[in-house]
Each structure stands twice: as structure tokens, then as C-alpha cells.
Amino acid sequence: MTLTATPGQTVGPFFHYGLAYDGDCVLVPPGSPGSVLLRGQVLDGAGVAVRDALVEIWQTRPDGSVPRDVGSLRRDGWSFTGFGRACTGQDGRYVFSTLVPGAGKPGRPAFFAVTVFARGLSNRLFTRAYLPHDDAALAGDPLLSALPPRRRATLLASRDERGFVFDIHLQGANETVFLRYPGQ
Amino acid sequence: MFRRAPAGPTVRAMSSRARARELEPQSVISSEMAAIESDYRRAGVEETQPRLDYPPYRGSLLRHPTRDPCDVDPEAIERWAPCFGARDVDPLEADLTVGHAGEPVGERVVVTGRVVDGDGRPVRGQLVEIWQANAAGRYVHRRDQHPAPLDPHFTGAGRCLTDGDGWYRFQTIKPGPYPWRNHCNAWRPAHIHFSVFGAAFTQRLVTQMYFPGDPLFAFDPIYQSITDRRARDRLVATYDHGLTSHEWALGYRWDIVLTGGQPTYVEAGELV
Numbered sequence: 001m002t003l004t005a006t007p008g009q010t011v012g013p014f015f016h017y018g019l020a021y022d023g024d025c026v027l028v029p030p031g032s033p034g035s036v037l038l039r040g041q042v043l044d045g046a047g048v049a050v051r052d053a054l055v056e057i058w059q060t061r062p063d064g065s066v067p068r069d070v071g072s073l074r075r076d077g078w079s080f081t082g083f084g085r086a087c088t089g090q091d092g093r094y095v096f097s098t099l100v101p102g103a104g105k106p107g108r109p110a111f112f113a114v115t116v117f118a119r120g121l122s123n124r125l126f127t128r129a130y131l132p133h134d135d136a137a138l139a140g141d142p143l144l145s146a147l148p149p150r151r152r153a154t155l156l157a158s159r160d161e162r163g164f165v166f167d168i169h170l171q172g173a174n175e176t177v178f179l180r181y182p183g184q
Numbered sequence: 185m186f187r188r189a190p191a192g193p194t195v196r197a198m199s200s201r202a203r204a205r206e207l208e209p210q211s212v213i214s215s216e217m218a219a220i221e222s223d224y225r226r227a228g229v230e231e232t233q234p235r236l237d238y239p240p241y242r243g244s245l246l247r248h249p250t251r252d253p254c255d256v257d258p259e260a261i262e263r264w265a266p267c268f269g270a271r272d273v274d275p276l277e278a279d280l281t282v283g284h285a286g287e288p289v290g291e292r293v294v295v296t297g298r299v300v301d302g303d304g305r306p307v308r309g310q311l312v313e314i315w316q317a318n319a320a321g322r323y324v325h326r327r328d329q330h331p332a333p334l335d336p337h338f339t340g341a342g343r344c345l346t347d348g349d350g351w352y353r354f355q356t357i358k359p360g361p362y363p364w365r366n367h368c369n370a371w372r373p374a375h376i377h378f379s380v381f382g383a384a385f386t387q388r389l390v391t392q393m394y395f396p397g398d399p400l401f402a403f404d405p406i407y408q409s410i411t412d413r414r415a416r417d418r419l420v421a422t423y424d425h426g427l428t429s430h431e432w433a434l435g436y437r438w439d440i441v442l443t444g445g446q447p448t449y450v451e452a453g454e455l456v
Contacts, residue, residue, distance in 0.1 A: 001306060002302065002303060003300065003302050003303070003304055003441045003443070004232050004302075004415070004418070004441060004443075005233070005302065005389075005441050005442065005443040005444070006233060006389060006391060006418050006419070006440045006441045006442070007232060007233050007234055007391060007410045007415050007416070007418060007419060008233060008234060008389055008390060008391045008408060009234060009377075009390070009391045009392040009406060009407075009409075009410075009419065009424060010241075010244075010390075010392075011241075011379075012313065012376070012377060012392075013325075013327055014313050014323040014325040014327065014328060015315065015377065016325065016338075017315060017324055017325055017339070017341050018258065018313060018314065018315025018340075018377060019313060019315070019321075019339040019379060031187075044246040044247050045245075045246035045247070046246050047249075048246070050247065052327075054433075056388070058261060058262075058265075058266055058385050059261060060260075060261050066260060066264045067266075067267075068264075068267050068269050069267065070267045070268055070269030070270075070272055071269070071271050071272060071358050072266055072268065072272065073268065073271075073272035073273065073311075073343075074271055076270055077428060081266060081267070082261075082266060083266035090195055091240050093451070101261075104259050104260040104261055105259075105260070108259070113385050115244070115385075115388050117390055118247055119243055119247075120241070120243035120244045120245075120246075120248075120324040121236065121244065121247050121248065121249035122233050122234035122235065122236050122238060122241065122248070122406070122409045123236060124234055124254075124389070124390055125249065125253075126388075129270070139328055142256075142257075143256045146254075150345060170246070170247045170248065170249060171246055171247065171248060171249055171250055174433040175249055175250065175251055176249075177251075177253075178249055178251075178253045178254070179253055179254055179255075179256045180252075180253035180254065180255050180256070181255075181256065181257075181258050181262070181444045182255075182257065182258075182444065183302065183443050183444040183445060184386070184443065184444040184445075
């Protein structure tokens, strides 16, 4: 490594007209075969909804492979690009219509890779929203198994009748576990 | 018969002065920033990114994690990035001065540079998105209440894909400084917001590019949330007379370095 990374800065309050686009949070049409909702709320340290946050997801296909299709910005309705972006609403909530990600390797738990941006947040945060249903795989995950139960729980999406729910706490007792990758 | 005067600039300036009395003065913010930078220098450990916990930026107080991030090795999905292609971006989206009925007001500029990884290798075919205020410092956003004029010929959002050598290029107008309510008389230095995708998900970057010599740098807690001067300088474009064109536009060069996550490098289209 010879060059130093460019610093991040907050996304600010006015990102909507620069970053939001039609279909940004619709990776697959709602109600189409295999579609689920991934939704949640972004909250600050006082438990107040963050209405100017941006959440991005990047995920495997249901078979665990990495999508290589273009077209996230102008969706054609049938290609699965694996990338989505959602602005939170006045209530701090975001929602994606997508497919259930598959495990990248057999025996490993599947997750949505998640990036969070917000006014007041000086740099992006990385996290993972793990699917809750495979206990054996979750138990064997090196990241999860290194965490105390309460911290570990912040990385687990919960199942509901329409898909998955994953709340993001930027701060506080239930502060979400955020990630740092090598070289950062 | 007298008509009531419209709520013109004087009335608005007065109500803005009334609101300002509720806010802390610049001197409080400036002394906090100076103390943090002085502590940073004394500690002698280089920082290259902004501090998430930076109290002078008041909006960050309840929005920064208090625990250290967990170190993790990226899995396959995180070693790749979303793919964008010609389908996603119209080449005209790189020119923010077109697409309206007339020319936007302001100083026309070209902003260009290379996106590279930590080893200097180009990040090819990736998405760069920008958004910015107009020449008067006003954003086209319903939450922007700054009483500066909107420009009917300027929206201020653009996109492009980096080329085979990592280059991006936008034509736009230079944004104006912008007031905000972090404290009394808070003004953001002129800046363009950048959103950049790398060769891996782990390299995702959202940042702001500034213009050289801005007198507001010293007063701005967002810029100063990067405590290291050299690191802050990395967000400042360089004026490049070679990029300036005769009777047309001033040229600025700004390169972007994306690191992290040890991405897997393969030729386009090849899967590992």
C-alpha cells in the first residue's frame, strides 16, 4: 500500500436529489416470485428516528453467487444486480424489495452487506444484516462468535411475514456493531 | 393607502438575526476545534479519516457510534462491488450545465481526476455521483431554506463512469458557500459532494471536494472533523491551468484514492 485513502465526509442533508433514483430500493418487483422485504429503522443515540439517512445493500443471489449484472440505476425488471439504495423517511424507516441472499460458502451464514450514511455522520458505516434462520451457520461465523450476545444480536435481522427487519442504531445501548475491513 | 411591504430581504435578515441569537458563536466552535487539533498533534498518531465523534459538528453528537468498529475479513460479496455500465449512465449526465432551457449562472468549471486504489491501480468503469449547491449557495432541495436564489437552469446533480484508466470528468459551475445552523454565522466552504464506488464494496466512499484557498476552511467543523491537516488537504482540488479552456471554463484536478478490503483483482467479466 503506497497511497493514503481519500477521507470521507458526511453525506449531508441534501443528498436526496443527487443519490435517490427511481427504483433504487426495488431490486426485484414487490410481490414477484421469491421477493421479500428487508426493512428497518435508523435511530440515533436518543432513540429518535433519523430521517436523513441513506442505507445501501449489496448482496448475493439466492444461490450464493455474486451478481455481475449492470443496471442498478435503470432497472429492467428481470436482471438481479444485488445493489439497492434507500433513503429513510420522516419516520427513519427504509425498505427494500429484494431476494433472499444465499451463503457465499456452504455452511456459512448469509447476510446483506449494509452501508449507512447520514447527516451528522462524518463517514460511512459498514455492517452486516445476517439472516436469522440457520443457527449452525451463525454459530460458526467468526465475526458473530467473537461478540457477546447483546452485541451479536444487533447484527441479526429478524424474520417477519414479509421478509426481514433490521434496525440500525447509530449510538446507544443497542448500538449496532459496525465493521472495519483490513487496510482501513 | 399604504401597502404592506413584502417580506423582503430586510425582514428576512432580521428574523434570521433573531434566530441566530439562540445559536452559539463561532468563537465557541473555533476554540473547541483548536483544542481537538492541539490534542491530536500532541498525541502524534496519524489519522487519515474524519472523526465520527467530533463535538464541534453538533449534528454528530447523537449520530456517532461510541464503540470501536469490529475488525473483520471481507467475505466474497464484500470483495466485489456492484457493476455499473452504459445502461446505467447517460454520458450527458456528466455535464451539469446542460439539460435546461438556458445556461446556469456562475463560474463554469471542469472537475476531473483519477480514481485509484492504494497501489495506484485505476478503478475502472465505476460509478461516480456528484451533487452540489448552485453559484448562489442554494441546493435544489425542499429542506434548503437558505434565502438565496434558485437557478432555473441548474439542478446540480451528475453522474459518470470512470474510464479504462480510472478517469472521471464533470462540467459544472462552481458552487457558492452555504450557510447552515451548526452555530451562529456558520458557513460551509464551497464544496461538491462525491459518491464513489470502488473495486470492492469495502471501498465505498462518500465525501466532499473543496476548492483551493477557501477562506472558510478554518471555520468549518465538517472539514475540520479531519484532524490531520495533510489528510484535509486531500479533499482540496488543485487548480490546473492545463485543464482550463480558452474562453470557456476553469479546470480543477482532484484524484481519489480508495483503500480497504484487499479486493480480488481480475479482468473485467472474469469471475473467481
